[in-house]
Amino acid sequence: MGMRRPFDPVAHELDPNFRLTKFSIGMDCSVTPLRHGGLSLVQTTDFFYPLVDDPYMMGKITCANVLSDLYAMGVTDCDNMLMLLGVSNKLSVKERDVIVPMLMRGFKDCAAEGGSSVTGGQTVLNPWMTIGGVATTVCQPNEFIMPDNAVMGDVLVLTKPLGTQVAVNAYTWLDQPERWNRIKLVVSEDDVRKAYQRAMFSMARLNRTASRLMHKYNGHGATDVTGFGLLGHANNLAKIQKNEVGFVIHNLPVIAKMASISKACGNMFGLLQGQSAETSGGLLICLPREQAAAFCKDIEKQEGYQSWIIGIVEKGNRTARIIDKPRVIEVPAKDRDGELW
Amino acid sequence: MGMRRPFDPVAHELDPNFRLTKFSIGMDCSVTPLRHGGLSLVQTTDFFYPLVDDPYMMGKITCANVLSDLYAMGVTDCDNMLMLLGVSNKLSVKERDVIVPMLMRGFKDCAAEGGSSVTGGQTVLNPWMTIGGVATTVCQPNEFIMPDNAVMGDVLVLTKPLGTQVAVNAYTWLDQPERWNRIKLVVSEDDVRKAYQRAMFSMARLNRTASRLMHKYNGHGATDVTGFGLLGHANNLAKIQKNEVGFVIHNLPVIAKMASISKACGNMFGLLQGQSAETSGGLLICLPREQAAAFCKDIEKQEGYQSWIIGIVEKGNRTARIIDKPRVIEVPAKDRDGELW
Secondary structure, three states, rough: OOOOOOOOOOOOOOOOOOOOEOOOOOOEEEEEEEOOOOOOOOOOOOEEEOOOOHHHHHHHHHHHHHHHHHHHOOOOOOOEEEEEEEEEEEOOOOHHHHHHHHHHHHHHHOOOOOOOOEEEEEEEEEEEOOEEEEEEEOOOHOOOEEEEEEEOOOOOOOOEEOOOHHHHHHHOOOOOOHHHHHOOOOOHHHHHHHHHHHHHHHHHOOOHHHHHHHHHHOOOEEEEEOOOHHHHHHHHHOOOOOOEEEEEEEEEEEEOHHHHHHOOOOOOOHHHHHOOOOOOOOOEEOHHHHHHHHHHHHHHHHHHHOOOEEEEEEEEOOOOOEEEEEEEEEEEOHHHHHOOO | OOOOOOOOOOOOOOOOOOOEEEEEEHHHHHHHHEEEOOOEEEEEEEEOOOOOOOOHHHHHHHHHHHHHHHHHHOOOOOEEEEEEEEOOOOOOOOHHHHHHHHHHHHHHHHHHHHOEEEEEEEEEOOOEEEEEEEEEEOOOOOHHHOOOOOOOOOOOEEEOOHHHHHHHHHHHHHHOOHHHHHOOOOOHHOOOOOOHHHHHHHHHOOOOHHHHHHHHHOOEEEEOOOOEEEEEHHHHHHHHOOOOEEEEEEEEEEEEOHHHHHHOOOOOOOHHHHHOOOOOEEEEEEEOOOHHHHHHOOOOOOOOOOOOEEEEEEEOOOOOEEEEEEEEEEOOOEEEOOOOO
């Protein structure tokens, strides 16, 4: 759950661009104190629509996206998962019998990768394919990190590059000459295919190591970057801080060429304004300045993926902003072994 | 979660008539042992499509239906609920702003009635209105009742009448002359309106008292009657029994006139065959014979609603059947004070 709006039916509203809207108590998960000795129930749900053409990878992405809300709270172990599935009534039985098992297999494999398992769920027929899940864990107080403890002098670390929405859209434009003509001067077909692959694997990657390292390097709070884009989620995280702080973002790590595409499209994505939606994006973490570099080095050593210090926490009124001309860091579409896709 | 199919992607299949299909480990809820001293996580999810025209009541029904899976396991306290909502993109903004808050209010009110609260959820736009939820609780072993302990000599008790699907369908036929003509010889418009009201309130009623009384009167296992109809769920419950037992059903309590409608429609619902889908139906409970009458008396005293002894547990091969000519008990469309709707 990613939205920081209180659960108020009257205030409830839908995001205009079909993107997920969520309600929660101001954090990525709900945290419910239990009757049993100091334990809390930490829980999140998410469902949305497919955005890559490989059902297995889509299952993994969905699961990674659901788990990400737990990881943002510093919860590294998920006790149980449920899967939610709406199967399109426009699929033939044959298509369904191929796609649904692959989706489920991807979801299950990703849950297993996260040390969890899928014990149930619900399936309905629906005009649109819909896929999501529920992640639940029962924690002691030291097992989760409340997100509201940022202090002046902290820095902001981002653990995945931006640009997944641009990449998956650009990929579909390969088959739409009118759209493709708008961007073909700034990117090659090969660039787009590589970016799409990079986005897909990035979305399927768990934020679990990042979550573990938040404990090791004294994270003061985090969120995951999803439907509201980097700035939206940074603002949401700023809003709930206990201290009078503000977030300033200087650097934007972006999947290679995606910034050019966003510009060529007249900023329709708002990528460089931090508005472009991400799916299963990285964690945005407030870390003590002196520990951030070690965090980045550690995660890269463990996983082979870069993280970036993208901004600072200063005195402020609990908002976030991106500076006028942020530095765009082009993140090459390499796999974890340094090979190009 | 109501289906007793193991979570196997290959075996996974959709119910042909658009009705919910669920996967679970053989019970209404998933039960996950936790790392913390003997506690278990008991969890269920459900979502489906609206079937009554009052959004507030629909919210209540949805919540009651989700909670019912916990109650079937003898879990009487739900620690946390999440709400799942797909808002139809065919609604105008004005319609949406009326309907969505009412749905949410109904869901929340029902959760409160069950002693729980809704701390989060997820909303998407979707062609069809979709509504559901997640119910989670953390229990000690004595707080839930495993459903697999039926013994020969037990009787089967049902806590709500059958016929909700027939009632909500017949109600929509009031506006469809061709359909209405098929049943107008056996029911009046007034009969149908009353049955619809009765069905609506029955679906919105919690199975919580029944769940509590399962503890008091030594229930040996239960399930809730939903999408697969009475016989489907009875079979599912029979299938997982530890003892070599079978269930035989003699009596069918049915909302007044719904049996006549089902017959007049050439058994398209399969109501008297136990095949008609129910939503938020009653608990079907295996109780020691000598305690069943006391159970029924107690629940009626507390809630003003009848329960019925509908069958017996005998030696058998873990299946359920309805006898050739079951007794149909016409359940009048009365409210809890005995007044007609």
